[in-house]
Amino acid sequence: MRTPIFLLICLVIAGAAFVAAVAFNNDYVFFAGYVVMQYMVLSTAWNILGGYCGYVNFGTAGFFGLGAYSTVAFHRFYPLPIPILLIFGGVVSGIVGFGMGYLTLRLRGAFFAIATLALAVVLETLVVNWDYVGGSRGAYIVRPEVAPLIGNYVRYLFLIMLLLAVAAITVARLIERSRLGYGFATIRDDEQAAEASGVPTLRLKLIATTISGALMGMAGAPFPYYIGYLQPSSTFGFDYAVNAIAMPLIGGTTSWVGPVIGTLLLASLQQIATVTISSAVNLLIVGCLLVGFVIVAPEGIIGLVHRYIRHKPAGLVGRSRIAADAPGPAP
Amino acid sequence: MNWLLDVKDLGKRFGGFVALENISLAVRAGERVGLIGPNGSGKSTLVNCICGTLRNEAGSVRFDGHLLHRSVAHQRTRLGLARTFQLPRPFASLSLIDNMRIPLIYTVAARGAVHSARDIEARSFELLREVGLDNKAQRLPRDLTQVEMRKLELARAMAAEPKLLIADESMAGLTHSEVEDLLALLKRLNEQGVTIILIEHIMRAVMSFSQRLVVLVSGRKIADGEPDEVVHNPDVERAYLGQ
Numbered sequence: 001m002r003t004p005i006f007l008l009i010c011l012v013i014a015g016a017a018f019v020a021a022v023a024f025n026n027d028y029v030f031f032a033g034y035v036v037m038q039y040m041v042l043s044t045a046w047n048i049l050g051g052y053c054g055y056v057n058f059g060t061a062g063f064f065g066l067g068a069y070s071t072v073a074f075h076r077f078y079p080l081p082i083p084i085l086l087i088f089g090g091v092v093s094g095i096v097g098f099g100m101g102y103l104t105l106r107l108r109g110a111f112f113a114i115a116t117l118a119l120a121v122v123l124e125t126l127v128v129n130w131d132y133v134g135g136s137r138g139a140y141i142v143r144p145e146v147a148p149l150i151g152n153y154v155r156y157l158f159l160i161m162l163l164l165a166v167a168a169i170t171v172a173r174l175i176e177r178s179r180l181g182y183g184f185a186t187i188r189d190d191e192q193a194a195e196a197s198g199v200p201t202l203r204l205k206l207i208a209t210t211i212s213g214a215l216m217g218m219a220g221a222p223f224p225y226y227i228g229y230l231q232p233s234s235t236f237g238f239d240y241a242v243n244a245i246a247m248p249l250i251g252g253t254t255s256w257v258g259p260v261i262g263t264l265l266l267a268s269l270q271q272i273a274t275v276t277i278s279s280a281v282n283l284l285i286v287g288c289l290l291v292g293f294v295i296v297a298p299e300g301i302i303g304l305v306h307r308y309i310r311h312k313p314a315g316l317v318g319r320s321r322i323a324a325d326a327p328g329p330a331p
Numbered sequence: 332m333n334w335l336l337d338v339k340d341l342g343k344r345f346g347g348f349v350a351l352e353n354i355s356l357a358v359r360a361g362e363r364v365g366l367i368g369p370n371g372s373g374k375s376t377l378v379n380c381i382c383g384t385l386r387n388e389a390g391s392v393r394f395d396g397h398l399l400h401r402s403v404a405h406q407r408t409r410l411g412l413a414r415t416f417q418l419p420r421p422f423a424s425l426s427l428i429d430n431m432r433i434p435l436i437y438t439v440a441a442r443g444a445v446h447s448a449r450d451i452e453a454r455s456f457e458l459l460r461e462v463g464l465d466n467k468a469q470r471l472p473r474d475l476t477q478v479e480m481r482k483l484e485l486a487r488a489m490a491a492e493p494k495l496l497i498a499d500e501s502m503a504g505l506t507h508s509e510v511e512d513l514l515a516l517l518k519r520l521n522e523q524g525v526t527i528i529l530i531e532h533i534m535r536a537v538m539s540f541s542q543r544l545v546v547l548v549s550g551r552k553i554a555d556g557e558p559d560e561v562v563h564n565p566d567v568e569r570a571y572l573g574q
Binding site for chain 1: 423
């Protein structure tokens with residue numbers, strides 16, 4: 001399926017989801033939907049580096065927080081519309097993602113993961129000590145009463161996050177089906193063999209960290225308007241990192257579909273648990289599901305489906321994963 | 332003389348262990364060179380230093396007129412230096428045809444040679460056909476036997492359209508007829524103008540293939556010359572058979 005058609009289908013589904021949420025006529029649906037979509041962006045962004053390239057990033061909260069605090073910083077300087085803040089958050093986090101990549105991508109496995117975790121701690125410490133954005137006191141952002149076009153601001157925030165999720169999924173799918181995605185897959189499989197085949201692994205990894213970081217920052221940019229009061233400890237909370245890893249792992253990391261399925265399953269379950277049991281049970285659900293999937297389906301739901309297909313007659317196995325007409329020269 | 336590969340006084344250490352010491356090796360375009368030596372003699376380390384997987388601390392590597400000390404592995408591949416690995420390292424999540432596409436996209440197309448998606452597809456099938464794997468083009472590498480895996484490794488190196496191919500123990504564990512198959516393939520490649528360095532323990536294969544034989548022992552080169560002459564060299568006999 002060509003990208004414009006895919007994008008159109010996504011927009012139709014997003015439009016249907018928005019209309020369905022309006023039909024409920026309950027603001028909580030928008031609040032909950034916002035969180036689910038936010039995790040869809042975060043898990044999709046994580047998967048670009050973690051799933052496609054095989055580099056496990058524990059720094060999701062750092063990029064997310066950076067996007068959120070970019071909004072606070074710009075808001076204090078001059079209040080801007082959210083779509084513009086989204087771009088600023090993406091640019092700032094993308095630059096930091098590039099920098100992180102440059103400094104850490106010679107590391108592998110646990111060493112890389114620890115380095116990304118350290119980045120989140122460093123960024124949180126910087127924010128705690130930066131008075132302009134509220135420091136350890138936190139920062140208040142007063143949400144406007146009325147949003148452009150829609151009126152209700154909560155609905156507006158949900159719509160923005162919905163569109164951002166569509167954009168993130170489209171970008172992930174585009175990468176997966178391009179020559180860039182080919183290169184990412186070789187990095188995941190065997191970096192030395194990739195280099196020996198002419199793949200510029202460092203350059204590709206830098207592209208992955210930049211795109212991944214930028215999308216995470218964009219997911220964080222509207223957050224101050226959603227939450228109203230931004231606190232460093234919760235904005236840079238470890239649960240963002242855990243969720244952004246758990247969702248693709250449960251759905252499957254080798255395809256854009258995995259994070260989407262994982263997020264719909266896990267984030268929705270968390271939102272239901274929050275209102276029916278307790279918000280504290282969230283991470284317990286994540287932990288239990290993750291342990292279960294690691295044992296039963298280490299390749300996630302998508303892996304389970306592929307395994308099922310492989311047991312079908314030959315011809316469906318190992319189908320070429322890149323469209324034959326994948327455009328553009330090698331990066 | 333104009334050498335395709337010119338290694339001069341190459342040295343490599345791992346901590347206190349000297350893996351390579353003052354290795355000099357020059358290879359002419361179109362030549363078939365055998366590189367032998369007991370286990371741990373530094374053959375793979377030398378290949379890794381030539382191909383950019385490892386950095387040498389001393390000496391220089393010049394390939395096709397380019398001094399390689401600053402270039403990383405993928406840049407050397409793009410210059411025309413390809414290798415196979417001692418243990419096959421296919422891209423496990425990609426089908427065989429996709430394994431072929433990688434070097435075609437990232438090396439041949441990146442060199443500026445125009446390769447449309449259709450050309451790449453056709454060339455990938457052609458390469459698989461050359462090694463007898465075209466009927467498994469859509470399979471994943473895990474479905475292959477050991478010999479098929481080695482053929483895939485060789486085909487992937489060939490896909491980069493190299494000027495020099497270094498085959499690192501491509502025949503280990505193969506039967507007599509399988510070795511003959513791979514030798515025929517390498518000779519065919521050589522006839523097409525590809526220079527080949529064959530690292531191998533199977534002496535019959537090395538002797539029948541090589542025009543020149545180089546022997547490494549304990550990180551040092553102890554012999555370099557005509558195969559018949561080299562195998563009767565007392566130092567080589569001592570290295571292989573002991574005092």
